[in-house]
Amino acid sequence: xxxxxxxxxSVTAESTVVAFRGGVESAGELTxxxxxxxxxxxxxxxxxxxxxxxxxxxxxxADRFDFIVACxxxxxxxxxxxxIPCVDVMISSLTKTFSGxxxxxxxxxxxxxxxxQRDTIKAAxxxxxxxxxxxxxxxxxxxxxxxxxxxxKRFNESTIPLVNLxxxxxxxxxxxxxxxAPTSSLYQSxxxxxxGYGNVMSIISVTRPAPxxxxxxxxxxxxxxxxxxxxxxxxxxLENSDQLLATVAKAxxxxxxxxxxxxx
Numbered sequence: 001x002x003x004x005x006x007x008x009x010s011v012t013a014e015s016t017v018v019a020f021r022g023g024v025e026s027a028g029e030l031t032x033x034x035x036x037x038x039x040x041x042x043x044x045x046x047x048x049x050x051x052x053x054x055x056x057x058x059x060x061x062a063d064r065f066d067f068i069v070a071c072x073x074x075x076x077x078x079x080x081x082x083x084i085p086c087v088d089v090m091i092s093s094l095t096k097t098f099s100g101x102x103x104x105x106x107x108x109x110x111x112x113x114x115x116x117q118r119d120t121i122k123a124a125x126x127x128x129x130x131x132x133x134x135x136x137x138x139x140x141x142x143x144x145x146x147x148x149x150x151x152x153k154r155f156n157e158s159t160i161p162l163v164n165l166x167x168x169x170x171x172x173x174x175x176x177x178x179x180x181a182p183t184s185s186l187y188q189s190x191x192x193x194x195x196g197y198g199n200v201m202s203i204i205s206v207t208r209p210a211p212x213x214x215x216x217x218x219x220x221x222x223x224x225x226x227x228x229x230x231x232x233x234x235x236x237x238l239e240n241s242d243q244l245l246a247t248v249a250k251a252x253x254x255x256x257x258x259x260x261x262x263x264x
Contacts, residue, residue: 039069039070040058040067040069040070041070041071041072041091042058042069042072042087043071043072043074043075044071044075044076044083044187044190045075045076045181045183045187046075047200048176048227048233049176049202049227050075050177050178050181050201050202051178051181051182051183052181052183052184053183053186054183054186055071055086055087055190056086058086059087059088068088068117069089070088070089070090070091071083071086071087071089071091072090072092072093073090073092074091074093074096074097076178076187076197076198076200077092077098077152077198078090079097079148079149079153079192079195080191080192080195080196080197080198081190081191081192081195082190082195083190084112085112085114086190088111088112088115088116088117088118088121089110089112089121090109090112091107091108092107092108092109092110093106094108094141094145095107097148097152097155097199098141098145098148099141100145100147100151103140103144104137104141104144106133106137106141109125151238152196153196154238155196155198155236155237155238156196157196157241158236158239159177159197159198159199159201159236160196160197161241161245162234162236162244162245163175163177163201166201166248166252167180169252170206171205171206171252171255171259172203172204172205172206173204173205174203174204175201175202176202176203176204177197177201178197178198179197199235199237200235200236201233201234201236202231202232203231203234204228204230204231205230205232
């Protein structure tokens with residue numbers, strides 16, 4: 001998350017990052033201030049708390065105050081979601097689920113053809129576009145994405161049982177996932193008919209802080225956005241679902257034994 005904040009701030013000298021604490025979105029707080037707040041960049045669902053902003057309400061504000069809404073749907077992906085009608089620009093990583101083979105990087109940007117800002121966005125893209133993509137990387141992405149819908153379906157099916165297992169365990173204080181978030185109805189409002197909730201979740205333990213925030217400055221930076229210290233992100237892959245559940249259950253049991261031995 002800290003890297004994402006740094007990246008967004010570096011887009012232009014006027015860039016500002018505004019987070020909705022805890023991920024529970026209050027779209028009324030997004031009213032633009034001054035003339036510099038022109039293009040909020042949202043995540044749907046958010047990384048790392050997996051909550052979903054109210055895209056329709058935000059887009060209504062965008063129409064009222066004449067600003068562009070950009071959204072990143074990478075965490076759940078466009079196989080699960082159809083959120084483009086609710087935004088002006090949709091950004092997606094092609095490095096992770098889309099590729100699935102960890103041998104190429106890439107990203108995509110799709111302009112909503114019905115956006116009131118369509119001509120403005122296309123003009124800006126045309127004026128700044130540079131052809132820098134390596135042809136073999138394009139071919140690799142094309143080959144890798146062929147079985148993506150099947151992979152996403154398997155991700156979805158394997159993740160829900162793990163969410164249920166972790167949610168019922170005494171060592172886990174909270175499980176963050178689009179299916180269990182307070183904003184789940186907002187997620188469902190743009191979920192495809194045959195879509196799911198994605199394979200990314202984060203958990204908060206009741207014991208030791210998770211070592212996934214590398215520096216003190218990073219901890220302070222993300223905690224002010226409501227991200228707790230004891231948080232660990234999990235991404236479910238193509239593992240056998242039963243084997244995955246058994247492995248996690250074993251890890252939870254070992255964790256309990258470790259805590260008992262170190263608190264006795």
